[in-house]
Amino acid sequence: MRKAIVVLALVGIGVMLIYAVGEMPPMGDSGNPDKVHIAPRYLEHGEEEAGASNVITAVILNYRGYDTMGEVAVIFCALCAVVAILNREKPGLSRTSMDVSGVKASVVVRTTIRFLVPVIIFFAVYIILHGESTPGGGFQGGAIIGASIILFTLAFGLPESTRKLPLRFRIPLESFAVIAFLAAGFTGIVFGVHFLTYLMPGLSEYAAETIRHIMMMVIEIGIGFAGGIIFTSIMFAMIREDQCELQPDSP
C-alpha cells in the first residue's frame, strides 16, 4: 500500500516535470534569456569590467563575488565542524594505523613521491597564479596542493608530515581565504563604494587597475593556499589515531 502511494507520487511528479520540460525553451537556442542578456555582457565587457582575461575568473571573482565568498566560508565551516568533532592531531602523539603497522612504504614509493610532490606543487602554483588568463584558479590549485600533501602523508606517515606542516603554520593559513575576501570587500567600503568593488574611485586609471590586479591576485592566492591547507587539516583530523592518549604528555 505504502509502496503504491510512493510510486503514484513519483509518477505524478515525473509527469509534472516532463510537462514543465516541454514548456521550456529549446536547449541551446540562441534566443534564450541567458544568451540574450547575461552571456554577451560577460563576454564583451568581462575584461574591462572585471579585469581578468579568463571570463570564468572574472565571473567567479567579480560578477559573482558574493557567491565565491560564501563558498570559501562553507569550506572553512566544514573544517570547523570536522575539527570540532574529531579534534586536531597531537604533535608527537598522533599516528595512523599505517605507521603503527610497522610496514614502511618501500624505497621505490618514497623516492617517487619525493620526486613527484614538488612537481605537483609547482603545477598547482602555476594554476593558481595563472588563473586570470588560463583555465584554473585558486580553488583548483588548492585541491591539487591538498592532494599532493595527502600523497606525502600516505608514503611518509603522519608524524613526518605534521613535523613538516606544524599546527602553528597551518592555523593562520586556514582562514586566509576568508580574511583576504573580507579585506578586499572592506577596502571598497573604506573608499566609499560598495562591498567587494575592485575598482577604486578617486584614483588615476593606472593606479586603480594596478590595485584591482593586486587585490584579485591576493584573493586567488588566498583561496588556493587556504583551500589546500584546509583539505590537509581535514585529512589529518580524520586519519589520526592517538594510541597513547591516556599516557601523560612527555615533554
Added chain:
Amino acid sequence: MDWTLNLLLLMLLLATAISVIRIKDLLAAAVVFSAYSLVMAILWTQLRAPDLALTEAAVGAGVTTVLFIITIYRTVRKED
C-alpha cells in the same frame, strides 16, 4: 564524429553512477565513484568547461576518494 565519443562517455557515466548505488562493498563503491568523477571531468572538457574539469578531477577523483577511503577504513567496509 564528435557525438559518438560523447555518447560513449555518457553511457559510461550512467553505468558508473548506477553501479555506485548498487555495489554493497563501500570500498569498491568509492573507487567506482572516483572513476565516475574522471568520466565527468572528460565530459566537462568536451562541453568546453576546462575550469570545471580541473575542479572535478582534483576534488572528485583525488581528494574526495581519499576522504571516503579514510572514513571507510575507520568505520566498516560492508553496507548493512
Added chain:
Amino acid sequence: MGSVAKDVLTVIFGLTGVLFFIGGTVGLLRCPDLYSRLHPATKCDTVGSCSITIALALQIGLDIALFKIMVVILLLLVTSASSGHAIGRSAFKTGVMPWHKKGVVPWPLKGEDRWTGR
C-alpha cells in the same frame, strides 16, 4: 621528415597503444588473481598510454604543447610503474594469496602458514 612518414609513424604508435590497451583490458578480466592482473594493468598504463601520447606528439610538431606532452610521458612512466609496485608490495605484505592449484603451495616458505591459507 615528410608528412607521410609522420602520419605512418603516428598510425603505428597509435595502433601499438590500442593493441596494448586491448590486451591490458582482456588480461585484467581474464587473469585469476591480483598479482597476475597487475601485470597487464601496468603494461596497459605504461606502454599503451605512452605510445598514444607519442603519436599525439608526432602530430603536434614543434610547439609548446610538445614540451607538455614530454612531461606527461615522464609522469606516466614514473607514476604507473611505482603505483603498480606499491599495490603488489602491499598485497604481498598483507598476505594476499596468489592463485594456485589445490594443495600446491605457490612458493617455498619460511615456516609461516599464512601462505598455505590456514
